[in-house]
Amino acid sequence: MRFPDKETLEELRRQYPVGCRIVLDEMDDPYTKIPIGSQGECRGVDDAGNVMVAWDMGSSLSIAYGADRVHKVSTEDEAAITLNWHGAHQLKTDSRCPRCGDMMFGPTARHALSRYAQIYVCDRCGMEEALEQAEIIKMKPLTEWCAVKLPSIGGGAWRR
Numbered sequence: 696m697r698f699p700d701k702e703t704l705e706e707l708r709r710q711y712p713v714g715c716r717i718v719l720d721e722m723d724d725p726y727t728k729i730p731i732g733s734q735g736e737c738r739g740v741d742d743a744g745n746v747m748v749a750w751d752m753g754s755s756l757s758i759a760y761g762a763d764r765v766h767k768v769s770t771e772d773e774a775a776i777t778l779n780w781h782g783a784h785q786l787k788t789d790s791r792c793p794r795c796g797d798m799m800f801g802p803t804a805r806h807a808l809s810r811y812a813q814i815y816v817c818d819r820c821g822m823e824e825a826l827e828q829a830e831i832i833k834m835k836p837l838t839e840w841c842a843v844k845l846p847s848i849g850g851g852a853w854r855r
């Protein structure tokens with residue numbers, strides 16, 4: 696078992712900030728039941744370099760430093776999975792728009808349902824999505840959405 700030095704630890708913490716969404720690439724544990732490709736939310740990096748994760752499926756098994764591999768959500772498909780997950784956990788009232796980060800006051804379901812994922816966005820973003828699909832404006836990549844890129848902004852009010 697090798698432990699990371701201070702610089703490596705700092706680099707790991709920069710790479711995996713608390714709240715970022717991550718994807719499992721490899722887990723070197725024969726008893727693990729977390730499928731490759733599963734997503735979860737980073738809860739930090741401990742002093743041994745293990746990435747602590749709250750997996751969407753319910754487990755909280757850490758990613759062992761030097762043994763297991765993860766990466767941050769980085770493709771459009773991965774971002775869509777993240778947004779669907781956020782959508783399933785979106786606050787029913789006074790939620791935050793996962794696309795732009797603005798507050799959506801009142802009942803969330805009164806706002807616009809996204810065309811890209813099962814999640815509500817603010818009315819302005821709903822309008823922009825319509826313009827994107829009409830090819831009037833360029834599509835904002837899902838990986839650029841607030842809920843994917845800056846999970847900790849505003850306390851992440853699109854989740855709990």
Ligand SMILES: [Zn+2]
Pocket residue numbers: 792793794795796797816817818819820
């Ligand atoms: Zn918005």
